[in-house]
Amino acid sequence: MTNNTGTPLVEMRDISISFGGIKAVDHVTVDLYPGEVVGLLGHNGAGKSTLIKCLSGAYRQDAGDVYINGKKVDIRSPRDARSHNIETIYQTLALADNLNAAANLFLGRELTNAFGFVDEGKMEAETRKIMARLNPNFRKFHEPVSALSGGQRQSVAIARAVYFNAKVLIMDEPTAALGPHETQMVAELIEELKAQGLGIFLIEHDIHNVMKLCDRASVMKNGQLVGTERVEDVTEDDILSMIILGKNPKREAA
Amino acid sequence: MTDTISTPKPSVTDSGAGPITRFLRATEIDTRLLGMFAALALIWTGFHIYGALFNGGGAFLTPRNLWNLSVQTSSIGIMATGMVLVIVTRNIDLSVGAVLGVTGMTMGILQVTILPQYLGLGSPLIWIITAIFGIVMGGCIGTFHGWLIAYRKIPAFIVTLGGLLVWRGAAFVANNGKTISPVDSTFQLLGGGPYGSVGATGSWVVGMLAIIGIILALYYGRQNRIHHEFAVRPMWAEVVVGALSCGMVIGAVLLVNAYPWPSGIVKQYIAANNLTVDPDTLFISHGFAIPVLILMGVGILMTLLVTRTRFGRYVFAIGGNPEAAALAGINVRWMTLRIFTLMGMLAGLSAVVASARLNSATNALGLLDELYVIAAAVIGGTSLAGGLGTIYGAILGALVMQSLQSGMVLIGTPTAVQQMVVGSVLVLAVYLDNLYRSKVK
Ligand SMILES: Nc1ncnc2c1ncn2[C@@H]1O[C@H](COP(=O)(O)OP(=O)(O)OP(=O)(O)O)[C@@H](O)[C@H]1O
Ligand SMILES: [Mg+2]
Numbered sequence: 001m002t003n004n005t006g007t008p009l010v011e012m013r014d015i016s017i018s019f020g021g022i023k024a025v026d027h028v029t030v031d032l033y034p035g036e037v038v039g040l041l042g043h044n045g046a047g048k049s050t051l052i053k054c055l056s057g058a059y060r061q062d063a064g065d066v067y068i069n070g071k072k073v074d075i076r077s078p079r080d081a082r083s084h085n086i087e088t089i090y091q092t093l094a095l096a097d098n099l100n101a102a103a104n105l106f107l108g109r110e111l112t113n114a115f116g117f118v119d120e121g122k123m124e125a126e127t128r129k130i131m132a133r134l135n136p137n138f139r140k141f142h143e144p145v146s147a148l149s150g151g152q153r154q155s156v157a158i159a160r161a162v163y164f165n166a167k168v169l170i171m172d173e174p175t176a177a178l179g180p181h182e183t184q185m186v187a188e189l190i191e192e193l194k195a196q197g198l199g200i201f202l203i204e205h206d207i208h209n210v211m212k213l214c215d216r217a218s219v220m221k222n223g224q225l226v227g228t229e230r231v232e233d234v235t236e237d238d239i240l241s242m243i244i245l246g247k248n249p250k251r252e253a254a
Numbered sequence: 255m256t257d258t259i260s261t262p263k264p265s266v267t268d269s270g271a272g273p274i275t276r277f278l279r280a281t282e283i284d285t286r287l288l289g290m291f292a293a294l295a296l297i298w299t300g301f302h303i304y305g306a307l308f309n310g311g312g313a314f315l316t317p318r319n320l321w322n323l324s325v326q327t328s329s330i331g332i333m334a335t336g337m338v339l340v341i342v343t344r345n346i347d348l349s350v351g352a353v354l355g356v357t358g359m360t361m362g363i364l365q366v367t368i369l370p371q372y373l374g375l376g377s378p379l380i381w382i383i384t385a386i387f388g389i390v391m392g393g394c395i396g397t398f399h400g401w402l403i404a405y406r407k408i409p410a411f412i413v414t415l416g417g418l419l420v421w422r423g424a425a426f427v428a429n430n431g432k433t434i435s436p437v438d439s440t441f442q443l444l445g446g447g448p449y450g451s452v453g454a455t456g457s458w459v460v461g462m463l464a465i466i467g468i469i470l471a472l473y474y475g476r477q478n479r480i481h482h483e484f485a486v487r488p489m490w491a492e493v494v495v496g497a498l499s500c501g502m503v504i505g506a507v508l509l510v511n512a513y514p515w516p517s518g519i520v521k522q523y524i525a526a527n528n529l530t531v532d533p534d535t536l537f538i539s540h541g542f543a544i545p546v547l548i549l550m551g552v553g554i555l556m557t558l559l560v561t562r563t564r565f566g567r568y569v570f571a572i573g574g575n576p577e578a579a580a581l582a583g584i585n586v587r588w589m590t591l592r593i594f595t596l597m598g599m600l601a602g603l604s605a606v607v608a609s610a611r612l613n614s615a616t617n618a619l620g621l622l623d624e625l626y627v628i629a630a631a632v633i634g635g636t637s638l639a640g641g642l643g644t645i646y647g648a649i650l651g652a653l654v655m656q657s658l659q660s661g662m663v664l665i666g667t668p669t670a671v672q673q674m675v676v677g678s679v680l681v682l683a684v685y686l687d688n689l690y691r692s693k694v695k
Contacts, residue, residue, distance in 0.1 A: 124484070
């Protein structure tokens with residue numbers, strides 16, 4: 001089990017960001033320990049994706065700070081996030097449709113040969129290796145990813161996030177398009193990465209999966225944090241009422 | 255499918271497919287490439303036959319005309335390679351013709367009125383300084399456009415439409431509309447002509463280098479696939495591809511070597527070198543013109559840039575999905591700035607070639623070139639929706655456009671009709687391209 005007493009791997013403290021008057025994220029604080037999976041839950045538009053985009057470098061928060069291993073860091077771009085070993089699977093997958101799987105996997109971090117030229121063969125070979133672990137049925141290595149199914153595209157996005165030895169993994173609805181078998185493989189992958197000591201933020205709508213995969217769950221509503229609970233201390237119904245009503249009946253009662 | 259990245263495809267041998275399909279699959283020859291060659295063949299023979307029937311001559315398929323065609327294609331072709339990158343990243347550059355005009359004009363002033371004062375008339379430094387200046391000046395204008403587009407968020411269409419007017423006007427203002435002629439005598443060689451060609455031996459050297467390059471590329475391509483245990487083409491297909499490519503190179507060399515210097519130049523040459531040969535029997539080949547070699551060089555470098563470097567990879571990623579590119583850590587704005595800088599430099603280089611070929615700088619230099627350049631890129635398979643395009647396609651596209659243009663001039667088509675034809679061909683080509691893409695998908 002995870003030990004939540006040391007320094008958190010990631011701490012997002014008092015994060016706020018608004019878009020033209022709409023407070024998408026409103027003073028939210030979440031943290032994540034090594035070897036831990038923290039679920040982020042909430043209704044559509046609650047601000048989950050926006051919150052994690054401040055960590056992945058896609059957005060910059062209006063207020064609040066991010067700490068990695070207790071040190072305050074300034075994440076200004078996706079490149080900064082990557083340099084802190086933060087990898088992200090975006091809800092939109094963020095794939096370049098006209099490029100093939102290998103080109104997408106290595107996008108921004110291409111392998112090059114001695115002449116500084118992109119090493120197509122090596123990248124494809126590496127892609128084949130990792131896809132064999134994630135989605136053994138995957139064959140379409142030469143087609144542009146626009147020719148792939150939704151689930152296949154999702155596998156490519158997952159492969160990209162796990163290939164580069166992340167310390168922090170952000171997964172925004174990683175199994176939304178996956179079939180039962182592939183979902184099971186991702187669940188196993190999450191367990192495996194957790195055992196390796198990664199910290200994972202998992203955005204997931206399926207409460208059942210949350211209870212199964214997460215150590216803690218942070219619930220958001222209308223941009224604000226409702227609360228964070230250890231999943232072993234709560235029931236599915238407790239979480240559901242946090243999402244829908246914005247409060248935890250147990251805590252209210254206590 | 256014109257794959258933007260040359261990934262090795264598995265050589266599927268589908269027994270259900272017809273012999274032609276199987277041949278194309280095994281050799282991995284792009285059907286679009288074939289289509290472009292077919293279009294060229296049609297245009298060339300069409301004009302030739304028309305000329306033979308109605309103009310009494312049939313002057314299209316002659317070494318002389320094809321050699322001229324190659325020179326005329328250079329300037330448009332050089333710019334078309336850059337336009338591919340611009341269009342692939344979902345931008346457009348309407349200003350290339352005007353940038354060519356203003357750089358050509360400025361280079362004219364520089365080499366005719368300024369540099370000779372300091373270096374002396376005919377100094378060998380003049381052409382070098384002028385050419386470098388032209389490329390740098392074009393690059394600076396491109397950087398400025400790119401900055402407005404990327405960092406000031408003004409749409410490329412507007413920036414370069416404004417640029418079209420501004421730089422065309424500047425080309426006039428630069429010398430009050432007066433033409434500068436002749437240009438420096440060494441500079442002039444960059445535009446071709448009998449002295450601005452590499453001759454028979456030089457052309458064979460170029461041809462041999464090309465053949466060695468083709469063989470090496472095929473060999474290492476195959477080795478690489480074997481190394482990574484990917485499917486390779488059957489040996490016969492490798493041989494066919496190699497033989498076809500080398501055959502085309504040899505054909506081109508024979509063609510340019512079959513075009514002799516005109517007798518006037520030959521007499522001049524004999525007199526200048528105190529030779530005692532009969533000018534009527536002396537056959538001196540043009541060989542490849544220097545601007546054509548410049549185009550080939552640009553084509554090779556740009557192909558390497560696009561298919562083998564990170565820069566090229568990012569160009570296509572941005573075209574495919576700008577948000578995804580940004581999330582992958584690619585600095586989209588900086589890339590845009592650099593792409594427009596490159597486009598400007600190529601326009602400057604085209605200005606060198608175009609003004610050298612005319613042996614003069616006029617304020618109308620490069621007029622309407624932007625349309626030919628965009629048409630060349632689009633006909634060559636660059637998708638206006640972004641994300642797709644090839645350098646060789648754009649160069650072939652330039653050849654198609656120039657063939658149409660030269661052919662119509664040759665058979666005496668009035669300028670107004672020429673414009674109507676070129677415009678219609680462009681629209682038709684894009685329509686056919688749409689059909690082709692939807693069929694391939
Ligand atoms: N780029 C943007 N510009 C304007 N508003 C935005 C932007 N991104 C998000 N928002 C707004 O911020 C709020 C939170 O959106 P967000 O995508 O974070 O929700 P979410 O919790 O991820 O929802 P879902 O479960 O549907 O993915 C929404 O009201 C959304 O409209
Ligand atoms: Mg979301």
